[in-house]
Amino acid sequence: MSRLMRLPARLTRPLLPLGLLTLLAATPACTGDDSAPDGREAEPSRSAAAAVATPEFWVDPESPAAVEAARLRVEGKENQAALLERIAEQPAAVWPAGDDPVPAVRRATAGAARSGSTAVLVAYNVPHRDCGQHSAGGAADRAAYGEWIDAFASAIGDSEAVVVLEPDAVPHMVDGCTPAEYHEERSTLISGAVERLKRQPGVKVYLDAGNPAWIEDPEKIAGPLRRAGIAEADGFSLNVSNFQTDTATRAYGKALSDRLDGAHYVVDTSRNGNGPLGAVGQDAWCNPPGRALGTPPTTRTGDPLLDAYLWIKRPGESDGACRGGPSAGTWWPEYALGLARNTKG
Numbered sequence: 001m002s003r004l005m006r007l008p009a010r011l012t013r014p015l016l017p018l019g020l021l022t023l024l025a026a027t028p029a030c031t032g033d034d035s036a037p038d039g040r041e042a043e044p045s046r047s048a049a050a051a052v053a054t055p056e057f058w059v060d061p062e063s064p065a066a067v068e069a070a071r072l073r074v075e076g077k078e079n080q081a082a083l084l085e086r087i088a089e090q091p092a093a094v095w096p097a098g099d100d101p102v103p104a105v106r107r108a109t110a111g112a113a114r115s116g117s118t119a120v121l122v123a124y125n126v127p128h129r130d131c132g133q134h135s136a137g138g139a140a141d142r143a144a145y146g147e148w149i150d151a152f153a154s155a156i157g158d159s160e161a162v163v164v165l166e167p168d169a170v171p172h173m174v175d176g177c178t179p180a181e182y183h184e185e186r187s188t189l190i191s192g193a194v195e196r197l198k199r200q201p202g203v204k205v206y207l208d209a210g211n212p213a214w215i216e217d218p219e220k221i222a223g224p225l226r227r228a229g230i231a232e233a234d235g236f237s238l239n240v241s242n243f244q245t246d247t248a249t250r251a252y253g254k255a256l257s258d259r260l261d262g263a264h265y266v267v268d269t270s271r272n273g274n275g276p277l278g279a280v281g282q283d284a285w286c287n288p289p290g291r292a293l294g295t296p297p298t299t300r301t302g303d304p305l306l307d308a309y310l311w312i313k314r315p316g317e318s319d320g321a322c323r324g325g326p327s328a329g330t331w332w333p334e335y336a337l338g339l340a341r342n343t344k345g
Contacts, residue, residue: 057091057162057297057310058112058119064331065316083340084316084333091297092270092311093120093164095329101125101148102155109159118160120297120310122240123152123197126169126189131177134286134320134328142189149193153200160202164266164312165233166190167240170224171210191229198232204307206266209236211244212252213276222259234307235264241313242268242285243276246295250306257305269294270311273343286322287335292342315339 060066065088072081096104105121112119125148129138139145156163169186172178178186190207197205207230215221230236236256239249246269253265273292277284295309316336318325325332 056117056299056308058108058115058117059089059091060094060108060111063088063092063314064333065336068331068333068336080337083337086293086340086343087315087336090311091117091120092314093122095122095124095314096152097329099144099148101152105152105155109156109161112161113159118162119156120162120164120312121152121156122164122167122312123149123193124167125149126166126186128178128182128186130168131172134322142185145189146192149196153197153203156197156200156203158200158202161200162204162206162266162308162310163197164237164240164310165193165197165205165207167208167237167312168210170208170228171215171221173224174210174215174221187224187227187229191227191232194229194233204234206235206237206307207233208240209238209256209265211239211242212248213242213244218252218256218259222256225260230260230263235266236260237266237268237310237312239268239272241319243272243274243288243291245272245275246309250303253306262305264305264307266308266310266312267306268312269297269309270313270315271339273339283322286319287325287332289323289338290342291339292344293339 065084069081069084069088072078072084094104094108096102101123105119108119108121124135125137125139125145127138127141127145129135139148169178169190173183173186194205194207197203207225207228209215209221209225225236236253238244238253238256244252246267249267249272253267257263257265270293271291272294274290277288277290293315297308297310299308301307301309316331316333316339318328318330318332318335320328325335
């Protein structure tokens with residue numbers, strides 16, 4: 001039985017609010033051409049990733065994908081709009097940014113409450129984040145981080161929410177990217193964040209553990225996860241913002257769970273439909289071409305240890321300024337179209 005709440009099996013399609021069209025002028029239009037050879041719009045086949053959104057998790061009706069799809073419909077680009085609706089109709093995590101996470105958290109939890117679903121949130125603000133790479137940043141110091149996490153948790157209140165805690169933070173201590181002088185503080189901050197978030201009665205917390213192609217030996221990350229508070233969390237997360245297959249990730253999840261007293265886990269399947277890029281290299285994870293949407297978010301995993309497949313990385317948001325992409329976290333409609341177009345169906 002999954003530790004996540006199983007909600008009524010209603011089928012809903014997210015409706016665009018009446019004021020949404022006023023947002024369209026501020027969003028860049030897609031430039032791709034999906035016309036058939038004879039000039040007509042080719043109708044995309046529907047796949048599992050294009051199915052009507054599960055009601056278990058909140059679907060943002062004003063996500064970048066929804067806004068872009070609405071614009072394309074207005075412009076008569078039905079094929080491109082249908083492709084982006086494969087993304088817009090599915091629930092994806094919210095990553096509150098900046099010094100004040102409260103507005104984003106409250107918007108997501110309020111929307112989830114109205115729809116009878118669960119918000120999926122990512123807390124991503126640990127000091128010295130991402131080792132100064134594409135997603136560098138984070139809180140200025142431990143005091144600032146404590147205040148940020150307290151505000152994040154308080155904004156959730158009594159709402160139902162899944163929180164993925166600090167993607168990459170523990171794996172970066174294992175691979176040596178984060179200097180050793182920060183390890184003790186980071187473990188303390190993350191374990192404190194787990195404790196603070198778990199004071200909220202409806203919150204499930206999953207501490208990020210990387211992916212099977214990163215820390216290949218699960219034994220190496222088990223100890224750092226313990227020091228970071230995994231025993232007080234609801235489990236760990238895998239494959240965040242990455243492309244490893246469901247099969248590989250589940251095998252790794254089972255192996256890591258065995259070393260963590262049977263801990264449960266969740267998997268990011270937002271962009272792993274075609275697996276990882278075949279080429280090796282440090283940038284294989286950064287906006288790789290030819291990728292596809294993966295398993296739609298659901299708690300119906302068929303695995304007692306795997307609590308949910310989630311779209312934690314929001315499909316269509318850039319990994320960073322590589323392969324012609326914009327800065328990390330920026331909506332990139334051309335890449336989003338590619339993900340949807342490459343999805344089998």
